[in-house]
Amino acid sequence: MKTIVNVTLVGVGGQGILLTSDILARVAAASGKSVRKSELHGMSQRGGSVMSQIRFSDDPLAVFGPVVPAGQTDVLVAFEKLEAIRNYGMLKKDTGMAIIDDRDLVPTTVSSGAQEGLQDSIAVIEKLFGDRFKLLGATAIALELGSPRFANMVLAGALSKMMPFEIEVWHAAMRECIKPGFIDVNLKAFDIGRG
Amino acid sequence: MFNKPNLKFLSGDEAVAYGAYRAGCHVATAYPGTPSTEILETIAKFNGEINCEWSVNEKVAVEVAIGASIAGARSLAAMKHVGVNVAMDPIMTFTYTGVNGGMVVAAADDPSLHSSQNEQDTRNLVKFAKAALFEPSDSQEAYDMTREAFELSERTGAIVFVRLTTRTAHTSSMVDLGDDFGYGNVPVKEYVKNVRKYVAVPANARVMRYDAEKRLALMKAESEKSKFNTVRLDGKEVGVVTSGVAYGYVMEHFEKDSVLKLGFSNPLPLDLIRDFASKVEKLYVVEELDPVIRDGIAAAGIKVEPHDVELSMMELNPDRVGALYAEIKGLKKESAAAEEAPEIPALPTRPPVLCAGCSHRGVFHMLSKLKAVVSGDIGCYTLGSVPPLSAMDTTICMGASIGAAFGMEKAGLDRKIAAVIGDSTFFHSGMTGLLNVVYNNGAVTVIVLDNRITGMTGHQNNPGSGKTLSGEDAPQANIAEICRALGVRRVFEVDAYDLKQLEEVIGTELEVPEPSVIVAYGTCVLAVRRNIGATPYKVDPDKCVACGVCFRIGCPAIVKGDPKGRLFKSYIEPTTCVGCTTCSQVCKFGAISSTGEEENN
Numbered sequence: 001m002k003t004i005v006n007v008t009l010v011g012v013g014g015q016g017i018l019l020t021s022d023i024l025a026r027v028a029a030a031s032g033k034s035v036r037k038s039e040l041h042g043m044s045q046r047g048g049s050v051m052s053q054i055r056f057s058d059d060p061l062a063v064f065g066p067v068v069p070a071g072q073t074d075v076l077v078a079f080e081k082l083e084a085i086r087n088y089g090m091l092k093k094d095t096g097m098a099i100i101d102d103r104d105l106v107p108t109t110v111s112s113g114a115q116e117g118l119q120d121s122i123a124v125i126e127k128l129f130g131d132r133f134k135l136l137g138a139t140a141i142a143l144e145l146g147s148p149r150f151a152n153m154v155l156a157g158a159l160s161k162m163m164p165f166e167i168e169v170w171h172a173a174m175r176e177c178i179k180p181g182f183i184d185v186n187l188k189a190f191d192i193g194r195g
Numbered sequence: 196m197f198n199k200p201n202l203k204f205l206s207g208d209e210a211v212a213y214g215a216y217r218a219g220c221h222v223a224t225a226y227p228g229t230p231s232t233e234i235l236e237t238i239a240k241f242n243g244e245i246n247c248e249w250s251v252n253e254k255v256a257v258e259v260a261i262g263a264s265i266a267g268a269r270s271l272a273a274m275k276h277v278g279v280n281v282a283m284d285p286i287m288t289f290t291y292t293g294v295n296g297g298m299v300v301a302a303a304d305d306p307s308l309h310s311s312q313n314e315q316d317t318r319n320l321v322k323f324a325k326a327a328l329f330e331p332s333d334s335q336e337a338y339d340m341t342r343e344a345f346e347l348s349e350r351t352g353a354i355v356f357v358r359l360t361t362r363t364a365h366t367s368s369m370v371d372l373g374d375d376f377g378y379g380n381v382p383v384k385e386y387v388k389n390v391r392k393y394v395a396v397p398a399n400a401r402v403m404r405y406d407a408e409k410r411l412a413l414m415k416a417e418s419e420k421s422k423f424n425t426v427r428l429d430g431k432e433v434g435v436v437t438s439g440v441a442y443g444y445v446m447e448h449f450e451k452d453s454v455l456k457l458g459f460s461n462p463l464p465l466d467l468i469r470d471f472a473s474k475v476e477k478l479y480v481v482e483e484l485d486p487v488i489r490d491g492i493a494a495a496g497i498k499v500e501p502h503d504v505e506l507s508m509m510e511l512n513p514d515r516v517g518a519l520y521a522e523i524k525g526l527k528k529e530s531a532a533a534e535e536a537p538e539i540p541a542l543p544t545r546p547p548v549l550c551a552g553c554s555h556r557g558v559f560h561m562l563s564k565l566k567a568v569v570s571g572d573i574g575c576y577t578l579g580s581v582p583p584l585s586a587m588d589t590t591i592c593m594g595a596s597i598g599a600a601f602g603m604e605k606a607g608l609d610r611k612i613a614a615v616i617g618d619s620t621f622f623h624s625g626m627t628g629l630l631n632v633v634y635n636n637g638a639v640t641v642i643v644l645d646n647r648i649t650g651m652t653g654h655q656n657n658p659g660s661g662k663t664l665s666g667e668d669a670p671q672a673n674i675a676e677i678c679r680a681l682g683v684r685r686v687f688e689v690d691a692y693d694l695k696q697l698e699e700v701i702g703t704e705l706e707v708p709e710p711s712v713i714v715a716y717g718t719c720v721l722a723v724r725r726n727i728g729a730t731p732y733k734v735d736p737d738k739c740v741a742c743g744v745c746f747r748i749g750c751p752a753i754v755k756g757d758p759k760g761r762l763f764k765s766y767i768e769p770t771t772c773v774g775c776t777t778c779s780q781v782c783k784f785g786a787i788s789s790t791g792e793e794e795n796n
Binding site for chain 2: 026035036039040046047048049065067069083086105106107110111112114115116124128143148
């Protein structure tokens with residue numbers, strides 16, 4: 001059986017999911033893996049649900065399709081709790097692990113009163129994911145650093161602990177993808193997330 | 196950061212750009228459209244070797260590429276699938292005359308309509324246009340095929356299409372650019388005046404009609420021996436013909452079966468396919484969207500097996516192709532994920548919405564309030580159609596808003612009718628519709644949402660931006676002046692954030708029995724990043740009476756706060772709010788005001 005590692009990032013448009021997935025893909029590629037990264041742009045950028053997927057393997061002929069099959073995600077990174085629940089089915093049975101930002105972004109369908117919101121998202125997450133999730137105050141940490149925008153790098157730091165890559169490669173990829181003026185604070189966010 | 200100098204991690208779109216660069220493309224044009232936009236954005240980042248532009252629409256983009264080809268240059272035009280419709284008129288005739296410099300059209304389809312108004316398969320149009328077709332399955336092929344497309348175009352005289360779909364355009368993988376990567380310095384060919392070749396009047400075009408057919412024969416000979424059509428002979432029982440992104444899903448499931456990948460799929464290499472079919476017992480075709488390859492093979496009398504699993508609508512994925520595999524092999528449908536999955540509670544949906552602070556919000560709030568029938572158009576502002584704004588009655592295609600509004604008026608619809616169109620869409624194909632209203636004595640009220648940028652596709656410059664694709668200064672088209680020149684006498688320029696003014700002007704103009712244009716100006720909040728350092732607004736819970744009016748503007752920053760009886764007071768998320776003031780203008784109780792604190796950034 002060819003071993004493929006599947007990482008799925010989910011959240012809401014504007015949270016920096018595409019940048020995070022870009023960095024992970026570069027790290028995997030620079031570490032000699034065969035990589036595919038697939039994402040959706042466009043309409044979903046405007047506050048809708050967003051998903052990006054990265055698949056990598058040591059075997060150069062293992063990864064053909066760009067899309068992770070249902071129930072095959074090894075690590076699910078959720079930038080928001082409702083999106084974590086929505087994408088629970090992506091997670092690999094028994095071994096899949098989720099990193100979830102303890103953040104609620106209320107959809108306008110709920111704030112406008114058109115649909116019912118979820119009352120206790122933590123309880124639902126506990127019931128679904130059991131002990132296979134790690135809840136992180138990424139946005140809270142990012143706010144202390146000055147902006148909620150840095151939450152993505154806090155999550156990337158947490159993700160890096162579960163990935164078989166050297167920290168130097170992560171830092172190098174971040175320097176490639178992030179503007180020099182913002183790199184220091186992003187590195188700090190990453191290091192806090194890595195713990 | 197990679198171990199070889201010419202290895203690059205590229206999306207399919209970027210790889211097309213690199214392929215064009217390597218091939219020495221001289222002129223590149225496009226109108227932005229998801230998922231094709233990054234092709235020209237990438238070309239613009241090279242060192243200026245390729246003369247590139249955002250054209251005002253896809254037809255113009257192709258016409259510029261055609262002119263460049265006639266003059267001897269290698270040219271590329273890029274667009275999304277619906278853009279190909281707009282561009283078909285010049286394509287259908289240039290396919291008769293044939294190229295001088297190689298000409299490539301990069302077209303990106305959007306299966307599953309992630310960001311489009313329809314799901315159409317460009318391959319039908321390529322066949323219709325008697326052009327050659329490459330279907331890359333990943334970024335490496337997107338690079339190799341684009342590079343080869345220019346050569347093929349010059350060898351055969353045909354236009355060559357490189358067709359991507361969302362998953363090839365927006366999937367990134369490693370591309371080996373080759374040891375000799377650089378700009379391909381190909382000289383511009385000589386231009387020789389040739390009326391019989393380039394002037395498509397009937398007498399010449401009748402001759403060209405036969406030339407087009409001869410080119411098809413040349414292309415077919417090429418596709419029969421193309422290196423992009425590859426056969427993997429394995430199991431004799433099942434053979435799969437596939438193309439594009441479907442190839443990846445096929446390879447993941449049909450590991451022990453024979454596979455024919457068609458990278459060069461129009462004209463079909465029928466001899467190659469017939470030979471492949473003769474080596475397997477059962478032949479299947481797996482392709483994304485319409486059964487174009489399947490029908491072509493079947494029409495040639497080669498037997499293709501039917502199957503129950505539906506694959507012709509919406510994008511493919513490993514699970515759908517896996518279901519086909521299970522059907523063919525007689526396996527019990529494996530659904531490891533579905534079987535024991537615990538029940539997920541019903542969740543609220545999260546559709547895309549106008550951004551917090553979007554300059555379009557006020558206009559839709561007013562149109563909703565005035566109970567106007569709104570003929571909409573293509574752009575971010577199509578989101579004005581979703582609840583709670585719900586201020587749009589129809590959206591068809593780029594530029595249709597004005598013509599459709601006029602049609603409603605002609606049908607005698609006795610309501611206030613407004614057409615709403617963005618600046619880029621107005622330049623694309625709204626101006627002709629407006630002239631038609633003026634010429635035919637209509638009375639349509641047109642609202643142009645002018646944010647000086649092409650918003651939905653990620654902020655591309657347009658004629659109103661004052662900048663070209665490559666960032667050079669350009670004359671800034673003035674929409675109000677254009678409308679006056681078209682003969683509209685009632686033209687108004689308003690601040691899109693001034694609700695009072697919007698209500699007055701829109702309210703008046705909807706009643707006036709002659710054409711009017713209201714240009715609502717407000718820069719794109721996402722493009723100018725006003726949200727960094729902007730002062731958020733807040734709700735005073737003592738003043739808020741939970742009337743709910745601010746929920747009705749559909750701002751993602753306004754959420755339910757404290758309960759008050761069965762209703763909720765509103766609360767503004769300070770990290771999302773950019774302080775646009777729209778909610779404070781709709782609040783009748785003075786409960787919403789600025790926090791007055793600069794976000795520490």
